Amino acid sequence: MVMRIQGLKYDENNWIHRQVRLAAITVVAIAAFVAAWHVASVLADTPTVPSPGRTLDALINFYSYGDWSSGTQRTMFELIGSSMITFAKGFALALVVAVPLGLALGYFKIAREFTNPIIEVLRPIAPIAWAPIFIIILGSATGAMLVVFIGIFFPLLTNVIFGVRKIEANLLDASKTLGASQFQVFYKVIMPYTAPYLMNGVKVGLGVGWMCIVAAEMCAGTLVGVGKYLYDMAYSGNWPKAYAALVLIGVLGLLTIGVSDYVHRWVSRRMGMDA
């Protein structure tokens, strides 16, 4: 597409203009970061800080030949897939436990009062602090999955409880005067009302969970995945590959959060909230 630069003026009210502007700023920002990284690696002049160019080479090498470090060859996508599966299992378990529990704790005051001290003590514990315990007792795969579970569980739980408690009294009154039973009030009014809050919990939880899986893999002896790969490469002094794994982890995390952010906004709109 040929653009006539002369006479082209930025128009805040034009969608294309806003998108082009944002894209341009993003590209410049990334370029500035890569340049700074390059300068830092030149100044540091040590193998522990490889240049962006060497890191990219390592990433391409990883993509082309996979990982040989464990003796058997695994492709990059096998490693990503392995991390993703542990992640998905932990996420699914968190959903299954936190959503009904959050609904119940939001709804029943006595249950909330009873569990509150327990939750408030367990919640501040960094999910990764559970890793040694879970992994030693339950093995690498289950242990790492449970670390992800913990990471996603608490944001999900607190958001669902918050959503249930936020419900406007008038909505409950309206449904009662329309003849809804207590059970109907719960699943026709309280549950849909909570959906956007649940999605917000999912969004926060996925971000935390992704950090957990990478860290948990490092503690897990026999697990394969991108986090484990990062650990192995750094341990064996293969710095460009370690940095390549870092970049990969960042991009995958960005994708995960991007998707959940999109779903969150879609659900909020669908449910008629901050639309």
Add this chain to the structure above:
Amino acid sequence: MTEDQTAIDVSEKAFAETVDSGSPGDGAHIAIRGLRKVFKRDKKETVALDDFSLDIRRGELVTLVGPSGCGKTTILKLIAGLIEPTSGEVLIGGRPCLRPGPDRGMVFQDFALFHWRSVRKNVEFGLEVAGVPRGDRRAEAERYIKLVGLEKFIDSRVYELSGGMKQRVGIARSLVTHPDVLLMDEPFGSLDAQTRNIMQVQLLKVLDETDQTIVFVTHSVDEAVFLSDRIIVLTKRPARIKEVIEVPWPKPRDRAAPEFTALRKRILSELEAENVMEG
């Protein structure tokens, strides 16, 4: 046992007093007898309502006007069964109302619509929870959506609607279960003056077709005079009846007519005596 005893005592006392005030009590569609409501929190007691009795005829539109915070909403919530009276009772067709139910519909100032549902699904709600088959409830909901003039917006989401349209959904939603009485809690209070007048005229049109009994709470004396068959002027808290005004004029009424403005002035000055400045 003792509890039953006191309940009977209270209702007898209330009955005696309604007879005293000259109301027959028997033919009434809705009979409110000696309602008292005390809110208690720790050591603080607030008497919101004391010995409140009122008979409402079938098809009548009764408005409650009174100083803000005088307990008008409490009266509606008591009739709806959303809160329990400290003593006294509400009878509809002779039966006491203890719990909320679809025989007493309610319209809220802030609309209280289910914002995740479409217009159609909001109106269907009362039929849905009653287990009415899908086809029947669709047809019935459509009828009431047409009645309030929202047929073009039937599949819209409620956040896409203006305030006046939202309240029309609220009215259709509460009418669809054919309630014995419609309780309207400042239903047009959050709308601008122009929309408010349009909604009042619209409500009268809906009433032409449904002959609905309505208890209407409002801050606006103008609104009360425009809509009411009977206006109940309340005192400040605890709410008691200060005056009952029958308004026999045909509807729709001319707001500029001398008798309209005269009545408005009279009620306003009465409320001012109870220290309120709205109109």
